[in-house]
Amino acid sequence: MVEVNRKITYRLYPTTKQESVLLEILRLHQQLYNAALEQRISAYRKQKVSLSYVDQAKELTKLRAEFPEYKSLNAQSEQVTLTRLDLAFQHFFRRVKLGEKKAGFPRFKSLNRYPGWGYKTHGDGWRFEMGNKLKHGQLRLSGVGQLRIRGEARNQGNAKTLEIQYKQGRWYASVTLATTPTRMSGTAAIGIDWGVETFATIASSDNSCTAVDNPRTLKKKLKLLKTKQRNLSKKTRGSNNRNKACQQVAKLHGKVANQRKEFLHQTTAKLVNTSSLIAVEQLNIKNMTTSGGSYKKGLNREILSTAPSGFHQMLKYKAEEAGVEWIEIPTKVVKPSQTCHMCGRQEKKSLATRWHSCPCGFFCSRDENAAKVILHWALFGRANGWEPARCGGETLVFPMKHETLSIAALAV
Numbered sequence: 001m002v003e004v005n006r007k008i009t010y011r012l013y014p015t016t017k018q019e020s021v022l023l024e025i026l027r028l029h030q031q032l033y034n035a036a037l038e039q040r041i042s043a044y045r046k047q048k049v050s051l052s053y054v055d056q057a058k059e060l061t062k063l064r065a066e067f068p069e070y071k072s073l074n075a076q077s078e079q080v081t082l083t084r085l086d087l088a089f090q091h092f093f094r095r096v097k098l099g100e101k102k103a104g105f106p107r108f109k110s111l112n113r114y115p116g117w118g119y120k121t122h123g124d125g126w127r128f129e130m131g132n133k134l135k136h137g138q139l140r141l142s143g144v145g146q147l148r149i150r151g152e153a154r155n156q157g158n159a160k161t162l163e164i165q166y167k168q169g170r171w172y173a174s175v176t177l178a179t180t181p182t183r184m185s186g187t188a189a190i191g192i193d194w195g196v197e198t199f200a201t202i203a204s205s206d207n208s209c210t211a212v213d214n215p216r217t218l219k220k221k222l223k224l225l226k227t228k229q230r231n232l233s234k235k236t237r238g239s240n241n242r243n244k245a246c247q248q249v250a251k252l253h254g255k256v257a258n259q260r261k262e263f264l265h266q267t268t269a270k271l272v273n274t275s276s277l278i279a280v281e282q283l284n285i286k287n288m289t290t291s292g293g294s295y296k297k298g299l300n301r302e303i304l305s306t307a308p309s310g311f312h313q314m315l316k317y318k319a320e321e322a323g324v325e326w327i328e329i330p331t332k333v334v335k336p337s338q339t340c341h342m343c344g345r346q347e348k349k350s351l352a353t354r355w356h357s358c359p360c361g362f363f364c365s366r367d368e369n370a371a372k373v374i375l376h377w378a379l380f381g382r383a384n385g386w387e388p389a390r391c392g393g394e395t396l397v398f399p400m401k402h403e404t405l406s407i408a409a410l411a412v
């Protein structure tokens with residue numbers, strides 16, 4: 001099996017003394033980041049020069065010679081911080097090129113919002129040791145010492161890179177391991193429609209169609225989050241009450257994110273476990289969310305909050321690990337929500353239309369139909385060059401000999 005990189009996040013438990021050292025390192029990286037940003041801005045203003053990562057990395061030697069505190073930091077980790085700034089600029093330039101309104105020029109970061117720092121080569125400034133039975137372990141950071149870490153890996157692997165993160169008063173270590181994972185797969189072929197009302201609808205080659213909903217606990221927390229956020233907006237800026245409310249919201253955000261991640265892990269693992277082929281729609285969140293009226297605004301929030309890209313990513317890597325065939329349906333060609341999975345007829349549906357009912361006599365929920373179209377295309381259409389253009393205009397006809405097959409496979 002191929003070697004793949006996996007990130008495992010551990011919680012760090014520093015002693016009080018270690019924590020003050022960690023905070024000092026965080027502050028130095030934050031200052032380095034801001035100074036490098038300042039340098040890029042003024043070089044551009046004064047000399048119309050765009051500094052690159054290489055330009056700035058060269059100056060690290062000088063910086064380290066002049067300031068002992070920077071000399072005490074791991075040199076590679078300083079390069080990582082400059083790389084992060086460089087990435088922020090690359091993203092910015094890409095968005096400008098695309099003509100996006102909010103291109104997001106890289107911003108100065110306050111210590112409160114500074115996310116952390118990273119290390120490159122294992123053994124250079126850090127050493128990671130996984131604990132017994134893949135659980136917990138030890139992390140040694142130069143200048144900080146041995147740290148207790150808690151977390152669990154799925155596989156043994158070689159440590160490659162490390163990121164130290166500081167979030168809401170907690171420390172985390174995200175270790176990238178090169179591993180050769182093993183995962184079981186199943187026999188079913190499934191098509192997945194990811195939706196707004198239902199988290200995912202799954203059509204299987206065994207004729208079943210199941211809906212996966214967001215867990216109730218998660219829904220409850222989301223509701224609570226909404227209330228708390230409303231409370232927060234009523235508080236006066238700078239007041240103690242506002243700070244308290246702010247902390248509460250941040251804490252709840254973290255909880256919601258964790259719960260969602262857990263849910264995604266469980267759902268994707270289960271799907272891969274039972275499948276030999278998984279077909280999904282190509283996702284383009286940007287197109288789905290950039291325009292639209294007030295109805296779409298509410299919808300936007302929902303779309304983003306169900307974390308579809310995270311779902312796809314997890315499902316995809318788990319499918320790869322298990323050797324499950326992974327097919328992304330060209331949405332613009334197949335149009336899962338507008339096509340009847342029985343007869344192939346296409347008709348536009350508005351986002352509000354939740355039912356699919358076709359003149360051919362077939363009707364079911366919109367999501368179920370879409371999931372079946374996706375599966376159908378993966379199983380039969382793809383191999384037969386099923387494209388609407390070839391069938392001329394609106395009506396899309398499946399090749400006859402496969403039609404019987406596909407209906408047999410998908411009949412309700």
Ligand SMILES: [Zn+2]
Nearest residue numbers: 340343358360
């Ligand atoms: Zn039909």
